[in-house]
Amino acid sequence: MGEFELESGEKIIKAVRKHWFVLAVSLIPFAFLAWLPLLFMPFVHFVSTTLPNATVLPDFGTLGAGLFRMVYGLWLILMWSAAFNTVTRYYLNEWIITTTRIIEIHQFGFFSREVSSLLLVRIQDVNTDVEGLFGTILGYGQLEVQSAGTEEHFIIDDIADPQGLRDLIMREIAALHADGLPAQVAVATSQTGV
Amino acid sequence: MIGSDLASTSGIHITALPIAQVIPVFFFLVFFIWAVYTIVSSYHWLRYSGSMNVAIPMIMTHIIVSCLLAIYAVSGLQ
Numbered sequence: 001m002g003e004f005e006l007e008s009g010e011k012i013i014k015a016v017r018k019h020w021f022v023l024a025v026s027l028i029p030f031a032f033l034a035w036l037p038l039l040f041m042p043f044v045h046f047v048s049t050t051l052p053n054a055t056v057l058p059d060f061g062t063l064g065a066g067l068f069r070m071v072y073g074l075w076l077i078l079m080w081s082a083a084f085n086t087v088t089r090y091y092l093n094e095w096i097i098t099t100t101r102i103i104e105i106h107q108f109g110f111f112s113r114e115v116s117s118l119l120l121v122r123i124q125d126v127n128t129d130v131e132g133l134f135g136t137i138l139g140y141g142q143l144e145v146q147s148a149g150t151e152e153h154f155i156i157d158d159i160a161d162p163q164g165l166r167d168l169i170m171r172e173i174a175a176l177h178a179d180g181l182p183a184q185v186a187v188a189t190s191q192t193g194v
Numbered sequence: 195m196i197g198s199d200l201a202s203t204s205g206i207h208i209t210a211l212p213i214a215q216v217i218p219v220f221f222f223l224v225f226f227i228w229a230v231y232t233i234v235s236s237y238h239w240l241r242y243s244g245s246m247n248v249a250i251p252m253i254m255t256h257i258i259v260s261c262l263l264a265i266y267a268v269s270g271l272q
Contacts, residue, residue, distance in 0.1 A: 003242070066270040070217070073267025074224045077260055081231050084256050088235055091252075092242050105242075110234050113242065 003115050004103055013097045013172065016165060018158040019140035023090045030083040037072050095156050097165070099172060102145065102154065118154050120173050122147045128162040145169070217271070228260060 006012070092107035100121075106114045123145055130141035143162040145154040159165060235256065239249040 069270030070267050071270075073263055073270060074220070077224060077228060077263045077267065080259055080263060081228060081256075084235065085231070087252075088238060091248070092238060107238075107242070110238060 003105065003113075004117070006098065007100065009099070010101075011099050013099060014165070014168060015094055015096045016156070016159050017094050018090060019138060019160045021134060021138050021140065022158045023087065026086050026090070027083055030079050030086070034076055034079040037075055041068065095159070097168060097172070100176065102169070104154070104156070118145065118147055120169065120176055123169070123173060124148050126166045126169055128166050130162065221267075225264075232256065232260070 089107050089109070092105070092113075094105050096103040096105070100119060102118045102120070104114075104116050104118075106116075108114065125146040127144040127146070128141060129144065130136055130139070135141050138160075140158055140160050141162045143156040143159060143165055145156070147154060156162075156165075232253075236249075236253045239252055240246070243249040243252075
C-alpha cells in the first residue's frame with residue numbers, strides 16, 4: 001500500500017469492501033442496456049422499410065444483419081466498459097482495519113481518491129444496521145462508528161458481516177486499552193486532546 | 195405506408211446517411227474512447243489495487259472481452 005504508511009508495530013487486521021450483491025445489483029442496468037437494442041430492432045426495421053425515400057435510419061431490412069451486428073457490437077463494447085468501470089470503483093473502495101485505526105479509501109471517480117483514518121482510541125461507539133430482505137438474508141449492512149473528534153460519524157455502507165466487523169473493532173479497542181496505548185497512538189491522542 | 199404518406203404530404207426531404215463514410219469515423223471514435231478509458235482504468239488498477247495478482251487478470255479480462263466484442267462488431271462489415 002503506497003497510499004498510507006503503517007506505523008511501527010501497526011498491523012493490518014482486515015480489509016473489507018462492499019458486499020458482492022451490491023456490485024451485482026449495480027451491474028443490472030448495464031445488462032439491461034446491453035439488451036435494449038434487441039428490443040428496438042423491430043421498430044427500426046419498421047421505420048426503415050416504411051420510409052423508403054426519406055430514411056434517416058439505416059435500412060436493416062436490406063443491409064441485412066451485418067450492419068446491426070456492427071452497431072450492436074460497438075454498443076456492447078461501450079456497455080462492457082461502463083460495467084468494468086463499476087467493478088473498478090467497487091474494488092478500489094475499501095476499508096482497512098489495523099491494530100490502531102480504521103482507514104477509509106474512497107474512489108469517487110478516476111483521479112479522485114480520498115484516504116482518511118480514524119484512530120481506534122477515539123471511537124466512542126460502534127453501531128450496525130442490517131435492513132431489508134436481501135441485507136438480512138445475505139448478511140450485509142451498515143456500520144456506523146461514532147468518534148469523539150470533530151467528525152462524529154464514520155459510516156461504512158453495505159459491507160458484509162457488519163456485526164463481525166463491529167466485534168473485531170471492539171476487540172481491537174479493548175486490546176489497545178489492555179496493552180496500553182502504543183507510542184504513536186499516545187502522541188496522536190495527546191495532540192488532539194482526546 | 196403511413197411513413198411514406200407522411201413524407202409525401204409534409205414535403206420533408208431528408209437525405210440518407212452516408213453509411214460508408216460514417217462507419218470509419220464511428221469506429222475510430224469508439225476505439226479512441228475505449229483506448230483512453232482502458233489506459234486510465236489500467237493505471238488505477240495497477241496503482242491502487244494493492245495486488246498485481248488481481249490487477250493483471252482484471253485488465254486482461256477487460257482487454258480480451260473488448261477484443262471479442264470488437265471482432266463481433268467488425269464481422270458485421272463483411
